[in-house]
Amino acid sequence: MTHHAVQAPAGAAEVIVVGAGLAGLACALDMTAAGRDVLVLEAADDVGGRMRTDDVRGFRLDRGFQVFNTAYPQVRRRLELAALGLRPFTPGFLLADARGSRRVVDPTRRPGAAGDLLPAGLLPTGRLPAGRLRGGLLPLRDLAALGLLCAGDAVLPATLLKRLPETSTARALRRAGVSRRTVDGVLRPFLAGVFLEEGLETSSRLFHLVWRSMLRGSLCLPRDGIGAVPRQLAARLPADRLVRGTRVERVTADGVVLADGSVLRARAVVVATGPAQAARLLPGLEVPAVRAVTTFYHAAPVSPLREPTLVVDAGRQVLNTVVLSEVVPGCSPDGRALVSTSVLGTDADERAARARAGVLYGADTSAWEPLAEYRIAEALPAGPAPLPLSRGTRFAPGRYVCGDHRATGSVQGALASGARAAGEVLADLAGGAVAARSRR
Template sequence: MGQRDGGDDVLVVGAGAAGLACAADLVAGGLRVSLLETAGTVGGRMRTDRVAGFTVDRGFQVFNTAYPQVKRRLDLRALRLRPFTPGVLVHTDDGPRRFTDPTRRLRESRDLLPGRLASTRDLIALGALSARDLLAPARYLRTRPDTTTLTALADAGVSPDLVETFFRPFLSGVFLEDELETSARFFHLVWRTMLRGTLCLPAEGIGAVPAQLASGLPPGVLRTGLPVASLTDRGVTLADGSELAARAVVVATGQRAAARLLPGLDVPSGRVVTTLYHAAERSPLPEPTLVVDARRRFLNSCVLTEVHRGFATDGRALVSTSVLGDPDPEQEAAVRAALAEVYDTDTRSWEPVHRVVVHDALPAMPPPLPLSRTTRFAPGRYVCGDHRATGSLQGALASGARAAREVLADLRRRPPATGPAALAAPAPPNPA
């Protein structure tokens, strides 16, 4: 596929959430843009597949309606969102305990009575923490001194018992790490959005989100099936050896690909998660509720067909279960045994439908965590993605928006190149 007549002002490499947001804002700013994607479709890690009559995302996903960038960019009604229960079911040694938001489902909050899931002191501490995160200005949460989530919970007066019973098993599935070493800033912002928004899934799977973002781009901007091999002084070289030129290049890929395209770029380590999909003749839990295990034998589990019946075409139940890392067959068998205990059912007849291993599913986010970093890497070169902000859809979209702002500001200061090179000679990498 050749370059459009007249060339481009900006090439954006990678059509995940960050690249889609960046390209949209650059186009809105009046620039000529090509959004280059290696795969045949958009989305990056936010993709949905159809497997044996089931709709399965590439790893367990949830969509949070409270993210500011989501509200700004997406038509939520068009996504036909299907909500999860506002709470989680915790499997404990004393049986299942329901952690439900009492402001939304008071009748289902009996497990929040003192002595069941938490003590009176813990409930007071949890209420104070939640009220602050819900009501305080977001700027206050973003600018407080940072520490680990584990330390922040202790500082808030949450006992080790409640941490081990609820927070560690639940947040392990949010952060994809079970030491609670993730930035407290990020925890407080995530907790805030959970209290303010609804966790749900589009009726067509999570891939409907990037698909909607892509549908808003003008014809000719998105160009799929174009793997970028390297960046050059002119622009980029594609895998087939051809070259595309532009005044600026934005790398909007995952952190590994970004480090390859931009040698010297400092990127965080990535979390690995595996999601196992099973089909069951009957639903083991007749409600759209996330299940976590206090013994942490898995991250979380959910009957996706309770969220939306359309995720299966043959009437069977689709169960999604995520675990840290890439388990071997023996470990997967142990997970299935744990699910039998947690769901109180025989899982031996469950049919394995799909298995997805996601490398760099989230960037590691230890404190102190800068919630946003400049996307400028060198003259004419920029980098965006959740690894430059926070590991979330909000972080990816916000980073893409920041890249567009910085590109627009820089190109308006710098006239178009008149020599053979469209990009200035690269400067030393910007570590910020």
């Protein structure tokens, strides 16, 4: 769903929020709930930032492959999950290459499907169809090490996980007793799609928190696409306090200057954009490196996999592929299968990605119709160790910045950063003056 641009109101607002992604919306909602006069300015024709859903010839396409995790505390606090019509992915994933695929699952959720994890000599017999399980994916020692790691991450409080000694994800897995073979052959291909980097350089603290959320929650997609999430938040703001199609050209000492030259005054301005735009509006702001990804969408005459399961490339030529119409049947208008395939970086080739997806599915892709491609330069902020899991939002007197690049690259990080910005703005306004803070 798109909206026509609305002319920005003349005059002043107490607080202006630049950007209507998750962070900006959370910030605006918290300040509005506290009784402050807040105006949200969004350059695009709809809310959501990177969490947008497009209609392409009747196909619902998210702007890049995304999943929605129900375990995040901010998600549970802010969203009416039932209204999103969430459709779950299969817990776990298929690890595939030219030789076939093996199923990697959480045995506590799907014990009957865990046979591929077991050493071949321990495969169950009896009711399972002959030849269905290949086994031998993980050595017994690695199964035990991963079991202990998962138990700790699932049970320990998040506050304790945040205080664990920090290293890279790769080193944390090795220190947990997981062999290099399992790290490189099983976990690295999957986690590359989570953190958008193959070196497993991501902070071990962030890894444990994300792993915990996967163990405790469900990975889903909203019935109407990922864009339904920010739209639900935006619907709670007063209609005249959210202005779409209005680009902020400059942040000044008194407020903001719009692209058309008009000036809006405000006591406080919160920049809730992506990192590059935030650095442009707030010169001197330090922003992290970013991870890039390309997602290709294809319409296939028949579904190459009759289940809502993520397929991970063991050969790491693509990150992953999934038949989205098996997750959300309504995302395809004509009965064809909607297939999403993602590749690291922004220079990926559509034909190569489609051919590799065919290898992973064991399917002929010659009749797959390319629908769209999304090359996303700022898909995620990089999170190598050492990584501050949350940074202050005060940049200068009366000027604030929030977004997942100020916390962690996740829905939780974006919403939490927006909440922190609201809290800091409210505290400064309540003090009678906007206090100066050092740049961070």
